Amino acid sequence: MHPDQVKQLLLEEFSDCDVTVESDGSHFNLVVVGDCFEGLRAVQRQQKVYAALSEQIASGAMHAVNIKTFTTSEWQQR
Template sequence: MTAEELQSLITDGLPCEHIEVTGDGRHWSAVIVSPAFEGLRLIARHKKVYDTLGARIKTDEVHALSMKTHTPTEWAKK
């Protein structure tokens, strides 16, 4: 899996205004900005992202994913 492939999987399942994905092929970091995160707590935001990855996260294709999830309003304040 490449960073571009992982990014594409996330954006195919979640509307993203901004996304950055980095990693080494198994361990990943992502900054994700999505209006879908509005009104959600951190754990619910992460679950939304994991849901977009489906079986890939369960089959170890994506071993670890560290995320920073923001709403567009939160991101604009950064």
């Protein structure tokens, strides 16, 4: 699966977020930044991202996924 395809899938679910996707082919590093994560624990944030990609993960199109999520204010404080 191409990183641009993954980014498009994430943007369909997280349209108000900034999404960055890097990949070496089957391993993906994802950074999703947006206020939709405000008030959520880290595990809840990851669950939302995994849910958006569940079909691709289940099919094996994506083998390994590393997810980092931030609210806009958390990202700005980095």
